[in-house]
Amino acid sequence: MASLMLTVSTSPLVHPSIRHNAFMPRRCIDQIRLHTTPPIRGCSLSIRSSSSPDTGFTRIDGNKEAKSITDEIKIEVSRMDASIHVVPGLAVILVGDRQDSASYVRNKKKACESAGIKSVDVCLPEDSSEEDVLKYIWNPCSVASTIAINPKKDVDGFHPQNMGLLAMRGREPDFVPCTPRGCIELLHRYNVEMEGKRAVVIGRSNIVGMPVAHLLQNEDATVTTIHSKTKNPEEIAREADILIAAAGQPNMVRGSWIKPGAVVIDVGINHIEDPSAPRGRRLVGDVCYEEACKVASAITPVPGGVGPMTIAMLLSNTLTSAKRIHEFE
Amino acid sequence: MASLMLTVSTSPLVHPSIRHNAFMPRRCIDQIRLHTTPPIRGCSLSIRSSSSPDTGFTRIDGNKEAKSITDEIKIEVSRMDASIHVVPGLAVILVGDRQDSASYVRNKKKACESAGIKSVDVCLPEDSSEEDVLKYIWNPCSVASTIAINPKKDVDGFHPQNMGLLAMRGREPDFVPCTPRGCIELLHRYNVEMEGKRAVVIGRSNIVGMPVAHLLQNEDATVTTIHSKTKNPEEIAREADILIAAAGQPNMVRGSWIKPGAVVIDVGINHIEDPSAPRGRRLVGDVCYEEACKVASAITPVPGGVGPMTIAMLLSNTLTSAKRIHEFE
Numbered sequence: 106m107a108s109l110m111l112t113v114s115t116s117p118l119v120h121p122s123i124r125h126n127a128f129m130p131r132r133c134i135d136q137i138r139l140h141t142t143p144p145i146r147g148c149s150l151s152i153r154s155s156s157s158p159d160t161g162f163t164r165i166d167g168n169k170e171a172k173s174i175t176d177e178i179k180i181e182v183s184r185m186d187a188s189i190h191v192v193p194g195l196a197v198i199l200v201g202d203r204q205d206s207a208s209y210v211r212n213k214k215k216a217c218e219s220a221g222i223k224s225v226d227v228c229l230p231e232d233s234s235e236e237d238v239l240k241y242i243w244n245p246c247s248v249a250s251t252i253a254i255n256p257k258k259d260v261d262g263f264h265p266q267n268m269g270l271l272a273m274r275g276r277e278p279d280f281v282p283c284t285p286r287g288c289i290e291l292l293h294r295y296n297v298e299m300e301g302k303r304a305v306v307i308g309r310s311n312i313v314g315m316p317v318a319h320l321l322q323n324e325d326a327t328v329t330t331i332h333s334k335t336k337n338p339e340e341i342a343r344e345a346d347i348l349i350a351a352a353g354q355p356n357m358v359r360g361s362w363i364k365p366g367a368v369v370i371d372v373g374i375n376h377i378e379d380p381s382a383p384r385g386r387r388l389v390g391d392v393c394y395e396e397a398c399k400v401a402s403a404i405t406p407v408p409g410g411v412g413p414m415t416i417a418m419l420l421s422n423t424l425t426s427a428k429r430i431h432e433f434e
Numbered sequence: 435m436a437s438l439m440l441t442v443s444t445s446p447l448v449h450p451s452i453r454h455n456a457f458m459p460r461r462c463i464d465q466i467r468l469h470t471t472p473p474i475r476g477c478s479l480s481i482r483s484s485s486s487p488d489t490g491f492t493r494i495d496g497n498k499e500a501k502s503i504t505d506e507i508k509i510e511v512s513r514m515d516a517s518i519h520v521v522p523g524l525a526v527i528l529v530g531d532r533q534d535s536a537s538y539v540r541n542k543k544k545a546c547e548s549a550g551i552k553s554v555d556v557c558l559p560e561d562s563s564e565e566d567v568l569k570y571i572w573n574p575c576s577v578a579s580t581i582a583i584n585p586k587k588d589v590d591g592f593h594p595q596n597m598g599l600l601a602m603r604g605r606e607p608d609f610v611p612c613t614p615r616g617c618i619e620l621l622h623r624y625n626v627e628m629e630g631k632r633a634v635v636i637g638r639s640n641i642v643g644m645p646v647a648h649l650l651q652n653e654d655a656t657v658t659t660i661h662s663k664t665k666n667p668e669e670i671a672r673e674a675d676i677l678i679a680a681a682g683q684p685n686m687v688r689g690s691w692i693k694p695g696a697v698v699i700d701v702g703i704n705h706i707e708d709p710s711a712p713r714g715r716r717l718v719g720d721v722c723y724e725e726a727c728k729v730a731s732a733i734t735p736v737p738g739g740v741g742p743m744t745i746a747m748l749l750s751n752t753l754t755s756a757k758r759i760h761e762f763e
Contacts, residue, residue, distance in 0.1 A: 265602060265605065266595040266598055268597075268598035268601055269594035269597035269600075271598075272597055272644055272648075276594065300663055309651060310603070311602045315601055315602065322638060322659060325663035327664040327670065330651060330657060332651075334630050334656075336630045
């Protein structure tokens with residue numbers, strides 16, 4: 106019988122108030138190796154030196170790449186279903202009614218449908234107790250842990266052991282957390298060279314800043330993490346060949362923060378008031394896009410950059426989890 | 435009856451080929467909070483700006499600080515023994531005959547004697563199998579893991595879950611690994627301000643570079659890690675207010691790598707040939723001390739800097755482990 110694991114952690118580990126978990130009602134197949142996917146349609150970027158900027162500018166299209174990945178996953182899911190009658194599944198428990206979380210869950214559900222992955226959502230009120238939430242977690246982790254999630258199904262990859270394996274050289278995590286993985290995947294798919302480049306990560310959160318810094322270092326970039334206590338963030342950001350903005354501060358990174366020719370990945374998803382917008386507000390990143398696109402060689406827009414890639418990576422991790430549990434190579 | 439855990443991992447996690455583990459033959463007491471220890475004898479350093487170097491220079495005395503810590507531990511161990519008849523213990527399995535490892539084990543044994551901690555060593559030949567080693571591990575970890583060490587007794591703190599907790603904001607590891615903790619402890623004891631300072635870590639090893647970078651970031655420093663693939667290490671090192679050298683390359687860091695007034699922690703322990711030395715070789719760090727002391731405001735010597743602090747932190751972690759297992763606050 107299928108195993109279904111619905112999970113949300115009430116520990117400070119979790120932010121936003123969502124956790125995901127893979128389940129597989131039937132059986133599964135092959136593997137998609139996203140990192141070995143060849144560069145897309147000749148779209149290749151070399152980081153320009155600050156001394157020789159050219160006028161070329163690339164808008165990194167997260168929607169297009171996410172669709173391409175989702176299409177690959179869909180083929181795999183169909184083969185799995187046809188061959189061994191297993192369809193991977195993804196369960197989400199949403200606690201509270203944060204607007205950005207709700208929007209993420211909607212997008213996740215739509216993406217699951219596109220990929221043929223089963224999707225289950227449980228919405229619980231903000232004041233739910235840990236016990237209320239735990240009721241929805243099947244097959245919990247059997248080891249003593251601060252969270253009840255079985256690491257093999259923790260497709261978010263937020264378990265401390267997974268984070269340790271991610272941070273350690275020569276080790277491999279069970280799952281690379283979705284947003285950081287989405288950032289690196291975009292850099293790979295746009296052929297951005299990372300080895301020996303200076304990378305600056307703005308923000309040191311557990312879900313983006315810290316893991317993406319480790320992933321960049323694993324790619325042999327030289328990484329600096331800046332944060333709220335950094336005294337001269339603008340100056341340090343300007344040292345970056347690759348700049349990852351994950352501070353959660355709308356339009357914080359201005360054109361003057363960016364080295365000419367740098368590649369900029371904007372992880373921010375911020376709603377700001379805008380009386381001229383249809384709903385009185387609009388979505389912006391951590392980077393002032395209008396200024397950045399005059400200086401950078403490439404940048405991800407918001408929306409349409411890292412956001413859809415996060416969802417695509419979640420589907421990919423879900424597929425991987427299903428394959429492992431059913432021991433399909 | 436006492437629990438005794440002798441442990442060495444043959445996994446790539448372990449380097450050098452030593453693992454430690456705490457055991458407590460009887461029962462235990464209070465707690466030493468090293469991080470809240472007031473600065474020693476008015477020895478206080480502020481990081482000088484590069485524009486106003488003065489001629490003051492401080493040799494950071496690891497031997498003295500380690501002795502002070504060991505003395506505090508000894509008092510605790512005696513109180514524990516007198517009150518509840520428990521003496522903490524430390525077991526080491528040494529596989530192979532690496533000279534630096536053997537010397538470390540000798541120093542560890544001597545330090546245990548000074549602190550009144552029981553010490554057990556097991557020396558196994560280089561070609562010992564995992565099974566040979568596992569025979570000496572009592573009370574192994576009950577959870578599925580790549581190593582058999584119970585994290586509560588893993589006083590080295592190298593378990594992936596411990597590393598994850600160390601890396602994550604808002605979480606606490608069971609044990610901070612000894613060498614990185616020794617580095618930070620020296621900075622604390624010499625009142626070196628870390629918040630908002632630029633720190634550069636040379637080396638990205640699992641046992642020093644990676645964890646010390648996280649510890650510096652937890653102290654609100656802005657951290658850059660440089661490594662073998664970094665293109666301009668000298669230039670980046672020169673940005674550092676606090677420079678931690680942990681590359682394992684004798685005398686790699688020259689005077690020109692150091693910002694005037696910086697504080698330098700030299701983690702390197704390298705034996706180099708020297709026909710004029712009594713045994714034909716001598717011990718040097720990763721930093722060229724003679725050059726560095728003309729530029730830096732403070733530096734740890736080798737020997738007598740980080741080395742003895744590593745041992746002191748190992749004793750401290752052993753005491754902490756004993757207290758936790760016997761539920762003494």
